[in-house]
Amino acid sequence: EHETADLRLVKLFGANLPNFVGIYEKPNEPGREIVIGGYGVGTGAPLKTNGKTYGYEWAHIDSRALRIGTNRIESTQDDNELEGLTSDVIIADFDGLHEGSPTTYETIPAVYDSGGGWFVKQRRTWKLAGLSRAVEPHYEQGHDDDPNHVLYESWFRDRSDPSTADADYFDAVRISSYAQWINDRIPSVLPGDLNGDDEVDIADFSVFARQWPRTDCQPPNPCLGADSEPDGDVDWLDLAKFASHWLTANPPH
Incomplete structure (x- = not known):
């Protein structure tokens, strides 16, 4: 919430927003x-x-x-x-x-x-x-x-x-x-943070596991972000990329 202005920021978790500006x-x-x-x-x-x-x-x-x-x-x-x-x-x-x-x-x-x-x-x-x-x-x-x-x-x-x-x-x-x-x-995008809580942990792995091994991923949010390349499927390359960011986190805002 801004100190003086009529302005407030909110964070959405798990939102599937195909269009945003x-x-x-x-x-x-x-x-x-x-x-x-x-x-x-x-x-x-x-x-x-x-x-x-x-x-x-x-x-x-x-x-x-x-x-x-x-x-x-x-x-x-x-x-x-x-x-x-x-x-x-x-x-x-x-x-x-x-x-x-x-x-x-x-x-x-x-x-x-x-x-x-x-x-x-x-x-x-x-x-x-x-x-x-x-x-x-x-x-x-x-x-x-x-x-x-x-x-x-x-x-x-x-x-x-x-x-x-x-x-x-x-x-x-x-x-x-x-x-x-x-x-x-607004924090930068954290690779592997599939649930939007600014850290890559077991909750994100749960999201990833539910998408494995889909082959029908479509933009703009392919398979809830599990298809990180993105090439239309959730495969071993996506898992390797996810693992490389394991337990990383954005700084608090």
Whole structure:
């Protein structure tokens, strides 16, 4: 957990992740188009004044489905305080069609999207540039004949004068500001450490033994790492390589 920022690292054991991305480390995010993902609520009904749409309700139903959309990073800010945590952030806004700088699938986070990734493409490779942190909220109470009901909304125009653009603000923790902190805490890959606990021991041998002598190993994680060459099978060459790292360990982080 970072000392000041809204950022925490977790370690997964035994995870089979066929697709993952690295972190974006360059401090040149403004102007870059992003893809945003999250498991928050989706888009509800359009909001209108005098027949002109100025935004959308947040959906009533929480389906917890993964949703993605696009936007563009507008700016950055250092030391932005929120709920006792001070983070460097990247900032975007929710533009309406034909105004501001909308992207093809313009999106804005909603409830339950916190911590979702902001991804940029660097030389045809996706990188994690931010983690959703805050969004400008609008809400109405007493909707649908329920005085306790709260309806959240996102706007891209002013409600009282929908001819005027008023794009909602939202931000994410800026990964490039913390790239060194992240890299310092991620250990290097230890050959033979098949269960990810930073040491090569009997637990890893158990993983290796369960894969012996498979001949159907496929990337990106061939036979849970037992096929270390990798050549598609777990054989004596893999066992020799495993044995050469027996009882080695990464330094503690």
